[in-house]
Amino acid sequence: MKAGLEVHQQLATNKLFCACPSELSESVTAVVRRRLRATGGESHQIDPAAAFQAARGLTYAYEAVTTSCLVDLDEEPPHPLNEDALNVALTMALLLHARPLDEVEVMRKIVVDGSNTAGFQRTALVAVDGFVEVAGRRYSTPTICLEEDAARKVGEEQDELGYRLDRLGIPLIEIATGPEIRSGAEAREVAEELGALLRATGKVRRGIGSIREDLNVSTEGGARVEIKGVQELRLLHRYAEIEEERQKVLLGVQGTLRDRKVLPPEGLPMDVSDALRPVASGPMGEALARDGRVIALGLPGFSGLLRSPPGSGERLGRELADSARAAGLRGLFHSDEVPAQGVDASCASTLRARLGLGPEDAFVLFAERPVGSAERAVAAVRRRARQAIEGIPSETRDPLPDGRSRYSRPLPGRDRMYPETDVPPIPVTAERLDRLRASLPQRPELVRARIVRETGLGGELVRQMQRSGDLELFETLVGQGHSAGSVSRLLTQDLPAVREQVPSGSERFSGSLLDSVLTELDRGAFSKEGLPPVLLALSRGAVSVEEAIQRAGLAQMSTTELREAANRLVSENRAMIDERGPAAFSPLMGDLMRAVRGRRDGKEVAEALRAALSDRPAPTGGA
Numbered sequence: 001m002k003a004g005l006e007v008h009q010q011l012a013t014n015k016l017f018c019a020c021p022s023e024l025s026e027s028v029t030a031v032v033r034r035r036l037r038a039t040g041g042e043s044h045q046i047d048p049a050a051a052f053q054a055a056r057g058l059t060y061a062y063e064a065v066t067t068s069c070l071v072d073l074d075e076e077p078p079h080p081l082n083e084d085a086l087n088v089a090l091t092m093a094l095l096l097h098a099r100p101l102d103e104v105e106v107m108r109k110i111v112v113d114g115s116n117t118a119g120f121q122r123t124a125l126v127a128v129d130g131f132v133e134v135a136g137r138r139y140s141t142p143t144i145c146l147e148e149d150a151a152r153k154v155g156e157e158q159d160e161l162g163y164r165l166d167r168l169g170i171p172l173i174e175i176a177t178g179p180e181i182r183s184g185a186e187a188r189e190v191a192e193e194l195g196a197l198l199r200a201t202g203k204v205r206r207g208i209g210s211i212r213e214d215l216n217v218s219t220e221g222g223a224r225v226e227i228k229g230v231q232e233l234r235l236l237h238r239y240a241e242i243e244e245e246r247q248k249v250l251l252g253v254q255g256t257l258r259d260r261k262v263l264p265p266e267g268l269p270m271d272v273s274d275a276l277r278p279v280a281s282g283p284m285g286e287a288l289a290r291d292g293r294v295i296a297l298g299l300p301g302f303s304g305l306l307r308s309p310p311g312s313g314e315r316l317g318r319e320l321a322d323s324a325r326a327a328g329l330r331g332l333f334h335s336d337e338v339p340a341q342g343v344d345a346s347c348a349s350t351l352r353a354r355l356g357l358g359p360e361d362a363f364v365l366f367a368e369r370p371v372g373s374a375e376r377a378v379a380a381v382r383r384r385a386r387q388a389i390e391g392i393p394s395e396t397r398d399p400l401p402d403g404r405s406r407y408s409r410p411l412p413g414r415d416r417m418y419p420e421t422d423v424p425p426i427p428v429t430a431e432r433l434d435r436l437r438a439s440l441p442q443r444p445e446l447v448r449a450r451i452v453r454e455t456g457l458g459g460e461l462v463r464q465m466q467r468s469g470d471l472e473l474f475e476t477l478v479g480q481g482h483s484a485g486s487v488s489r490l491l492t493q494d495l496p497a498v499r500e501q502v503p504s505g506s507e508r509f510s511g512s513l514l515d516s517v518l519t520e521l522d523r524g525a526f527s528k529e530g531l532p533p534v535l536l537a538l539s540r541g542a543v544s545v546e547e548a549i550q551r552a553g554l555a556q557m558s559t560t561e562l563r564e565a566a567n568r569l570v571s572e573n574r575a576m577i578d579e580r581g582p583a584a585f586s587p588l589m590g591d592l593m594r595a596v597r598g599r600r601d602g603k604e605v606a607e608a609l610r611a612a613l614s615d616r617p618a619p620t621g622g623a
Helices: 048-055 083-095 184-200 233-259 282-289 316-326 345-355 375-390 430-438 444-455 459-468 471-479 484-501 503-508 511-522 528-539 545-551 559-572 574-596 602-615
Strands: 002-010 028-034 059-065 106-110 120-134 137-148 152-156 160-164 171-176 211-218 225-230 293-299 332-334 362-368 395-399 405-410 417-419
Touching (some): 083 430, 120 184, 184 211, 184 233, 282 293, 282 362, 293 375, 362 375, 444 459, 459 484, 484 511, 484 528, 511 528, 559 574, 574 602
Parallel strands (some): 059 160
Antiparallel strands (some): 106 417, 152 160, 332 362, 395 405
16 A cells, blocks of 8 residues: 545634635625536646536535635635745745745636635645655655635535635645555554644644645555545544555456456446335335336446455445435445345346346446436446446545545546636745744654653653644643643543543633643642543533532542541451452452542542551451
């Protein structure tokens, strides 16, 4: 496997070609509807990805917000490129040892999926030929670009997509690596190091969606596939691993098809609605019940190849379904799924006879509603079946939450690029670069070494906080007088655990709120074992730390109460203590910790239990 990354980071400046703030908003003030078409780039050729999107014939509804302007709506020419954003991009170029260009030229990149009101994205090459070092290995960064972010998708219907203009135009730095990454784990490490460098500038936006990775993967005998817009860095290695597995499965399918000497499918689709009238469930039954049709397409030689091979979750059948979905049809069923969705072996036999298929042949069913809506999907599935014989197609895929991906559109090429004539070229002077060199931020590895030296924490723990983007917050909280151990545990263990349980409550944990939580911990209002329930209560709406402590049931337990609880536990478990001896301490400690529930520190609980055990009467009798 070979992989490369394109890291896209939003910048904390105003938008790239206007003075609007780079902020997301829910205050919609107007909706504008448009349709987009593909045009030729500088080479006068139509880009295949643009042609695919334009052929869908969709309408796009754009929601303007209180911070939107005429540039966002493409009703006014772009303003000059944001100089602050360009300085951040040049700073990153210097941190990556890249060569800044003498002059920055803004280009238009045709994009007609609706994410840009103009039908193109503005992008500018800033520097070339850089590199980043990770774990002693050098990875090239051939290009560093500055571009505008796309509009934010907010809705989807049959023939219309909804976008909000708040994100459109936010500056993005795009850093592309060479195809030198050899595993999913390496991809994640490189992305983490690039993220740390970006955060070191102090000029990047934070939060979900503010940094996204495009992952390019190819395998030996396969093709380059781009998984676009990965937001969960912790899943990056999974996307790489599953894509590698997907390509291996498809190469196996190709080998079998060639062994069978299968030819590209040429048969015409057939209306088989009458044969499926008895089907009452699934997408076929639903389409027929609503005055739709079922269309069948034969795939000679494909029998048994549409399902997953043993030990794998990847399959060609899913590829066909994804192609149909991208063409606008969601109801698809194939013969390797029989019996399912109301189609049994008898029904499948009837369909095979109708289509003139033999035992090595497969078929695909399309649930068509309204009538005529399956035409593009049939063509897309026929094309994908032909590609299965030829090999693995180069394509763009969308990431899914489980680490898988699905087909989105063909892979774009250079035919979509042409010059932006509304923005003048920007010279990059030696004086400007000298000013930026004089104020470069400290490199992540030097920051890690300093913090390890000053706090005594382990290097991997500090690296973990840097990967998650919490290192600046760590230094702030330690600077406010909290111990490095308590702060690091809070940021690396307790907060991530609470965020897993209540993802929507993460935004409540500001630096000032965490300072208050740690202040109450330091003064003994609760023990460190009580941190998770306090944070959980805050994430679920507690308006203050004091209220969170009450909700968590962590009213302070006195030393006398702790001793009484320990003595009571020992008294109730004399038989076990006599039987197990010193080995009884561990289960008793667990029981006492559950009874204390974070109201006293674990060390104090252990001391109370040892005291209670040492005070118990000695057993009587024996030899």
